[in-house]
Amino acid sequence: MTVQDESEQTAREEAAGKLFSGPVDFLLSAPQLQFLPDPVVPEIAFCGRSNVGKSSLLNALTGRRAIARASVTPGRTQELNFFDVGRPEEGDPLPLFRLVDMPGYGFAKAPVKVVGRWKTLVKSYLRGRAVLARTLVLVDSRHGLKHTDREMMTMLDEAAASYRVVLTKTDKIKASELEAVANRTADEIRKHVAAYPELHLTSAEKGMGIAALRAAVVSDALGEGWAG
């Protein structure tokens, strides 16, 4: 990165930090497609296996302690949860964009019916949502990509829904192991047509990679020129 690139990146991260320190409000929970909010602002969706650290990452990004609750019984939550971020102007009814917390997948011993319902909901959302600006696929850095992550990525490829892959809990493994899993994952995502080539390394616990991911989310939602 050149010095100018670096200062632009710092400016983007600061502006994104400011945006997320403004209003972030739970909007609604949609158990079925007919309950989705009107598609009027850009949406950034978050998905990953149960226990990947999705709630922790959403809380870290928004700088709140408990915007997203970890599910008490993994695999039981089958809703898409929508959060409004930012207000263009005081009193404006619409937010700048929305975060969408998708139900976790890959849980052990889930009844076939539950998995079927999950697939139908997620697939229809991904295919039909014109305002979906980007999806973030979270992957536990201790495990790397698993079968269900590959299924999710293929589903996104088929829906032509572009996504970023985010490694979580990077504080839990040694630097050498992190480098190996990051290289392996980066090699594999290059084969996926809708995957963004850059991999994000994050730790919600230690804050690593959070500011950069915040800036990426905001520019995905609002376009490259949003900060200036």
Ligand code: GDP
């Ligand atoms: P979710 O089911 O995907 O929403 O996962 P949670 O956010 O509830 O996290 C699952 C578990 O991983 C919890 O015990 C978290 O405290 C832990 N966890 C999440 N993110 C991190 C992280 O960045 N570092 C560490 N060390 N633990 C984390």
